[in-house]
Amino acid sequence: MFLRVHRSAKPLRTGASLNPIFAAPLEVQRVCEAAAFPFCFIGGVAVQRWGEPRLTADVDLTLLTGFGNEAPFVDRLLASFVGRMADARTFALEHRTLLLRSSEGIAIDVSLGAMPFEEASVARATMFAVSTGVSLRTCSAEDLIVHKTFAARDKDWLDVRGIVKRQRGKLDVELVWRELLPLLALIDDSERETRLRAILV
Numbered sequence: 001m002f003l004r005v006h007r008s009a010k011p012l013r014t015g016a017s018l019n020p021i022f023a024a025p026l027e028v029q030r031v032c033e034a035a036a037f038p039f040c041f042i043g044g045v046a047v048q049r050w051g052e053p054r055l056t057a058d059v060d061l062t063l064l065t066g067f068g069n070e071a072p073f074v075d076r077l078l079a080s081f082v083g084r085m086a087d088a089r090t091f092a093l094e095h096r097t098l099l100l101r102s103s104e105g106i107a108i109d110v111s112l113g114a115m116p117f118e119e120a121s122v123a124r125a126t127m128f129a130v131s132t133g134v135s136l137r138t139c140s141a142e143d144l145i146v147h148k149t150f151a152a153r154d155k156d157w158l159d160v161r162g163i164v165k166r167q168r169g170k171l172d173v174e175l176v177w178r179e180l181l182p183l184l185a186l187i188d189d190s191e192r193e194t195r196l197r198a199i200l201v
Contacts, residue, residue: 021048022130024106025059029136031080037073038064040125041138042111042147049128050141052162058107062139063098064122065112074098077110117146117179141167142175149196150183157195164199173200 025045032039040046044056065073074092081100084107085091092098098110113122121143127135139147141163148156148163164171176196184193 019130020104021045021056022134022136024102024104024108025061025136026130026134027102028059028061028081028100028108028110031077032063035076037076038122039137040122041136042121042144043109045128045136046138046144047159047162048130049138050144050163051159051166054159058109059102060109060111062111062113062118062122064119065114067114070096070112073112081108117143117183120179121146141170142172143179145171145176145196146180146183149180149192152192157199160196161199176200 022045025041029039029041039061041059041061043058043060044054045059047054047056063073063077070093074089077098077100078089081102083089084099084101088099092110092112096112096114098112100108100110102108111118113119121139124140124143125137126140128138129135138144145160145163148160180196181193184190
């Protein structure tokens, strides 16, 4: 289910070595795959694939843990990466975000997923070829729009515009609304819906 290459996934020409943008996520992916953890990248790595490529200083991913069984996932990652705070384990179990650093010091934010949307997003994830023989598992363009719209920071809206511009005519807009509207209802926010509709026109 996770090994198909989707739509515009094309290898990036990086020469003899892997682009540094992708080295840290590859490090995380190898650990998750070795442990058979369900996951996908949702931040800057996914933007490189679906939107307007930009410099990114961190790695964001959803790790599907479910509710009540987060500790083994957290402990496995903390055995491979340094936490960005002394009580990274406690913070992760309380706030569902594990803050790590790669071997090169790149920030890694791991969201401990359990919501139906997160489960579906991981299930829809596909491989993105970033170099010869190297691929990273990212969420779909539609799910990235949902993530970015829900986050709603200035840089997220810039990313949404870039994704819509680059993927226009290829997006499953109905899927976007089917996943996003229930999330916005949870926080009673209609402004984000209005803003996204204006971008999608």
